Amino acid sequence: MTGMTEQPRVRDMTLDDVDGVVEVHRHCFPASVSIFSVLNCNIVKRYYELFVKEPESLGAVLVEPETGRVGGFAAGTLKPGIQKRFAVRYFFPLCWNVFFGCLTSAAIRRVVFAHLKAIPEMFIEKKGKKFAEAEGSPPDGPIGFFMPIALHPDFRGGGNAVKLADYLTNKFFERGVARIRGGGITIENIASRRLFEEKLGWNSKVISDKWVAVWIDRAQYKTKK
Numbered sequence: 001m002t003g004m005t006e007q008p009r010v011r012d013m014t015l016d017d018v019d020g021v022v023e024v025h026r027h028c029f030p031a032s033v034s035i036f037s038v039l040n041c042n043i044v045k046r047y048y049e050l051f052v053k054e055p056e057s058l059g060a061v062l063v064e065p066e067t068g069r070v071g072g073f074a075a076g077t078l079k080p081g082i083q084k085r086f087a088v089r090y091f092f093p094l095c096w097n098v099f100f101g102c103l104t105s106a107a108i109r110r111v112v113f114a115h116l117k118a119i120p121e122m123f124i125e126k127k128g129k130k131f132a133e134a135e136g137s138p139p140d141g142p143i144g145f146f147m148p149i150a151l152h153p154d155f156r157g158g159g160n161a162v163k164l165a166d167y168l169t170n171k172f173f174e175r176g177v178a179r180i181r182g183g184g185i186t187i188e189n190i191a192s193r194r195l196f197e198e199k200l201g202w203n204s205k206v207i208s209d210k211w212v213a214v215w216i217d218r219a220q221y222k223t224k225k
C-alpha cells in the first residue's frame, strides 16, 4: 500500500550499523555524561565495534526499513569490563585523540577535566560492587551486563524502546544468563527509569544520591511474558 510507513524493526547490530550507532550516541548523551559525544567519531566507532566483534558481547539496533537509518541501539556483554578492554586495546589512538582534542577544542578540554576524577573509579569498578549488593541475593548462574540503550528523539515514544530492550533481554537469556544487570541509571533520568522500572518491570533500588540499580532474573522475566 502506498503512503504507509513501515514500523521500525529491531535486529542484531552489524559493523555497517556502527556509524549510525555513533550518531545516535552523540544525539542522546550530552558531553557531561559521555566523552564519546565530543571525541572524534573514528575512535568512538572502535568502541561500538567491540559489541559486534567480541563473541561474549551483543548489540541490537532499531532500523527504519525504508531508509536503513539507525534510530536507536542497545548493547551489552557477558564479560564485564568492555570499557577497560577498549581503553587497553586502543590505548594509543585513544590517548592521541584525547590529547589532540584537548589542544583543539575547548569542549573536549572541559569534558576531560570533568572526567579525570572518574577514570580511576572506572578501573576499580566500585559501582559494580554496589549494584551487586543492591540485588540482595546472588544470581542462579551467569550475569549479563546491559550497557547503553538510546533512541534518537525522532524514534522515541510508541514502544520502540521496549521493543529494543526486550530484543536484547531475550538475546541475553538465550545465551544462558540467569540475571541481567543494568549499567546504572542516574536518578534524574526519568525516561530511562520509566522504561526499566515501569514498562519493562525490572527490579530497581536507589543506591546513592546519583544512581539507581536495575536488574531482572530469567525466572521473573519468563513469568512476566
Ligand SMILES: CC(C)(COP(=O)(O)OP(=O)(O)OC[C@H]1O[C@@H](n2cnc3c(N)ncnc32)[C@H](O)[C@@H]1OP(=O)(O)O)[C@@H](O)C(=O)NCCC(=O)NCCS
Binding pocket: 028, 029, 148, 149, 150, 151, 152, 155, 156, 157, 158, 159, 160, 161, 162, 184, 185, 186, 189, 190, 191, 192, 194, 195
Ligand atoms: C531512555 C530512552 C531510550 C527511552 O526511550 P522511550 O521509551 O522512547 O522513552 P520516551 O522518551 O518516550 O519516554 C518514556 C517515558 O518517560 C516519560 N518522560 C520522558 N522524559 C521525561 C521527563 N523529562 N520527565 C518526565 N517524564 C518523562 C515519557 O513521557 C514516557 O512516558 P509515557 O510513555 O508514559 O508517556 C530514551 O529516552 C533515550 O534515548 N534517552 C537518552 C539516552 C539515555 O538516557 N539512555 C539510558 C541510559 S541508562
